[in-house]
Amino acid sequence: MSECGPLEASDPATPARGRRVLRRVLLSVGWTLAALVAFGVALYLFGGMWVRTPEMRAAYSDLVASGQQPRLARTLVVPIPGCVCHSDDPVVQARHANRRIRDCFTCH
Numbered sequence: 638m639s640e641c642g643p644l645e646a647s648d649p650a651t652p653a654r655g656r657r658v659l660r661r662v663l664l665s666v667g668w669t670l671a672a673l674v675a676f677g678v679a680l681y682l683f684g685g686m687w688v689r690t691p692e693m694r695a696a697y698s699d700l701v702a703s704g705q706q707p708r709l710a711r712t713l714v715v716p717i718p719g720c721v722c723h724s725d726d727p728v729v730q731a732r733h734a735n736r737r738i739r740d741c742f743t744c745h
């Protein structure tokens with residue numbers, strides 16, 4: 638009776654031990670997966686590209702200063718390591734730096 642009763646948890650020598658270890662392993666795998674998924678969703682919602690260089694920023698600032706481009710409102714974008722905008726156009730870079738991964742598919 639002790640194998641499946643409420644006393645089981647307080648007795649580490651019962652035959653159900655293997656099952657409990659398995660349960661703990663599965664639980665930790667499950668939590669790890671859940672954390673990874675949550676991390677991925679957070680990056681999808683708030684992550685975006687790096688603006689490539691300070692020169693690119695400066696080039697866009699010059700265009701703003703000379704009135705050729707509007708000043709962009711800054712949005713919260715968390716830069717994803719390795720996710721870099723490769724465009725040579727400072728306007729494309731500046732605009733894309735404000736976009737999050739979830740926005741990409743509305744235009745592309």
Ligand code: HEC
Pocket residue numbers: 685686723724725726729733736737738739740741742743744745
């Ligand atoms: C508001 C619309 C819009 C959104 C949102 C958007 N893009 Fe773009 N993207 C454009 C346009 C327009 C161009 C073309 C610019 C050009 O060719 O001059 C472009 C160009 C590009 C290019 C090519 C750049 C080049 O110089 O060849 C890449 C790569 C790209 N986008 C990736 C992304 C990614 C990644 C995201 C999400 C973070 C994204 N875009 C979100 C409108 C958008």
